Amino acid sequence: MSKMKIAIIGTRGIPNHYGGFEQFAEYLSVGLVKQGHHVTVYNSHKHPYQKSEWNSVKIIHCNDPEHKYGTVGQFIYDFNCIMDTRKKNYDIILQLGYTSSSIWGWLLPRKKSIVTTNMDGLEWKRTKFSKPIQFFLKYAEKLGVKYSDHLIADSVGIQEHIRNKYGKESDYIPYGSHLFEKCNEEILEEYNVVSYNYNMLIARLEPENSIETILDGVVLSKLEVPILVIGNHETKFGEFLKNKFKSNKNICFLGGIYDINVLNNLRYYSNLYFHGHTVGGTNPSLLEAMGSNSLICANDNIFNKSILGSDAFYFKDQKDVASYIKDIKKNENLKLLDNNSIKIKTTYSWEVIIKQYLNHFKSIIIKKQK
Structure with a gap:
């Protein structure tokens, strides 16, 4: 042709x-x-x-x-x-x-x-x-x-x-997407977190991204493990979330971070990565998380399940989120990380x-x- x-x-x-x-x-x-x-x-x-x-x-x-x-x-x-x-x-x-x-x-x-x-x-x-x-x-x-x-x-x-x-x-x-390989643990110092001892999410702070549900689960878990919330919070819903969770010092609203190297390192060294998106197609940030060795807890819907399959944990409500925060450790689920890396290499x-x-x-x- x-x-x-x-x-x-x-x-x-x-x-x-x-x-x-x-x-x-x-x-x-x-x-x-x-x-x-x-x-x-x-x-x-x-x-x-x-x-x-x-x-x-x-x-x-x-x-x-x-x-x-x-x-x-x-x-x-x-x-x-x-x-x-x-x-x-x-x-x-x-x-x-x-x-x-x-x-x-x-x-x-x-x-x-x-x-x-x-x-x-x-x-x-x-x-x-x-x-x-x-x-x-x-x-x-x-x-x-x-x-x-x-x-x-x-x-x-x-x-x-x-x-x-x-x-x-x-x-x-x-x-x-790409596989992330240039790890730099020093980046964590700027965000006052320790490798594999914090959780995170990256999303637009909008209701359909399950952020309130995830943070309700964080509170329900009663653990003081930090969770990094990355996304522009200077919006009506962002202000609502900051006000609702202002007494929870382990919930850290970082605003938007657009340096892909920083994001990949934060994902790589996190314990749990929450992906709450409920609307849309193949979400780029989800594939980036898969390529960054993240242990993913995703909203239970067809969009996320069609990509992650059995290589993630799924939540429907804040009780699920709280349970995962208390019970799930990254180093006990390395097979899921390997499987998602293979998907990035072969499919995505x-x-x-x-x-x-x-x-x-x-x-x-x-x-x-x-």
């Missing part, structure tokens, strides 16, 4: 300065270029990186007025990106997410390009959104399906949802994920040619 021309839209751009989809676009685009394909990533004009090429990936900057108009600006940015794709001759347009782009889906150049969309998580389930916004997100999801030629689900839970709700099949391709490595996307692209081009 000849070299493909691929565009990636739906992110703020590369190199990653923002989050999961941006990191994904970074790894995927570079990986595809190394395979000899022509890849263009659409960037916000406010992105810190202003050149027109990065690691042989072409970059197109589009006007992004989010700094002026807030959320409305995201819709305008996506509109500008889609309008630019109409001027080009891409073989494939990979759309990451649908939240602020699907209302413009009818403008995608589907006659000359194949549009395939990674449907992201079940955004309309997020409790931080008001009822009207949740209603809109359900509608946006429906449009995302309608205006895509092919769909990608990054978890089996999302794949099942798309099949059950829309009667559509999607290709399951998860997120990717970026090399494997890039190959799966490449196969997906090739297959949808062949389908169009038939």
Whole structure:
């Protein structure tokens, strides 16, 4: 098959300065270029990186007025990106997410390009959104399906949802990660913790991430083992949590930490790593935890179980959390750590994920040619 021309839209751009989809676009685009394909990533004009090429990936900057108009600006940015794709001759347009782009889906150049969309998580389930916004997100999801030629689900839970709700099949391709090996115990000194004698969680401080349940379990355990809570706490729910647990000195709200080396070391030397996410697909932070030798206690749901299988502990309520904190030791569960490391190597490595996307692209081009 000849070299493909691929565009990636739906992110703020590369190199990653923002989050999961941006990191994904970074790894995927570079990986595809190394395979000899022509890849263009659409960037916000406010992105810190202003050149027109990065690691042989072409970059197109589009006007992004989010700094002026807030959320409305995201819709305008996506509109500008889609309008630019109409001027080009891409073989494939990979759309990451649908939240602020699907209302413009009818403008995608589907006659000359194949549009395939990674449907992201079940955004309309997020409790931080008001009822009207949740209603809109359900509608946006429906449009995302309608205006895509092919769909990608990054978890089996999302794949099942798309099949059950829309009667559509999607290709399951998860997120990717790396194994962490550069351990540095000295990092713990800054956070006043001792190796394997503290627990932690990393998440947006939002209700659907089970943070209140986890911290209720910490209190219920009556142990003074520190738990590090990593995530921006200067939010309405963050303030609620800090106020509720202010008398518990072992609950340490650290705010957001974005240095991946620090995060990986904290995960590596923790006793228990709590993953409370209940909404979404293959969560990047969960894979990072698996690759960082974390002993994981996860919320009991299909998204987490489809990734971790029997190699984690699962909680439904604060009693479960308290029981694990009292009874579970990392050094007694090394087999689980080994199994999760093997999964990162064999199933969730970026090399494997890039190959799966490449196969997906090739297959949808062949389908169009038939």
